[in-house]
Amino acid sequence: MEEGNRSLTRGQWLVLAAAFLGWMFDGVEIGLFRYLTEFNAWFLFVVFVVGGITAAFYGWLPLYLPELFPTRIRATGQGLSFNFGRILAAGGTLCLGLFFDVFGSDYGPAMGTVALIYVVGMVVIWFAPETKGQPLPD
Numbered sequence: 001m002e003e004g005n006r007s008l009t010r011g012q013w014l015v016l017a018a019a020f021l022g023w024m025f026d027g028v029e030i031g032l033f034r035y036l037t038e039f040n041a042w043f044l045f046v047v048f049v050v051g052g053i054t055a056a057f058y059g060w061l062p063l064y065l066p067e068l069f070p071t072r073i074r075a076t077g078q079g080l081s082f083n084f085g086r087i088l089a090a091g092g093t094l095c096l097g098l099f100f101d102v103f104g105s106d107y108g109p110a111m112g113t114v115a116l117i118y119v120v121g122m123v124v125i126w127f128a129p130e131t132k133g134q135p136l137p138d
Contacts, residue, residue: 067131070138
């Protein structure tokens, strides 16, 4: 089977998972939120890299989503898909208070737990259909 859009997406999620599970976790503590305490060149570099990785889906979603939905519901399907992340973000924000209680008001592990949503995305993308080289649905 020829790899296409889905393999690119898998690669993005693998980079995200490596960033969050490898680099950011320092034992139980979360490295990104614990060690970036000063505003300097290193902070700006890390924010640039993390921002670029986490915003990468804005590049492939407009290309991938139209190929999943038939023409008559394409705009609705894209709109729901784009905005479903906002619903998840609201849930993460509401759960943040619970995470502060669980982690003893320690900001690092609480935010790191919310950031694990990328691991969920990495698992889900393996089940997404490949669309490269296939005709658009009616």
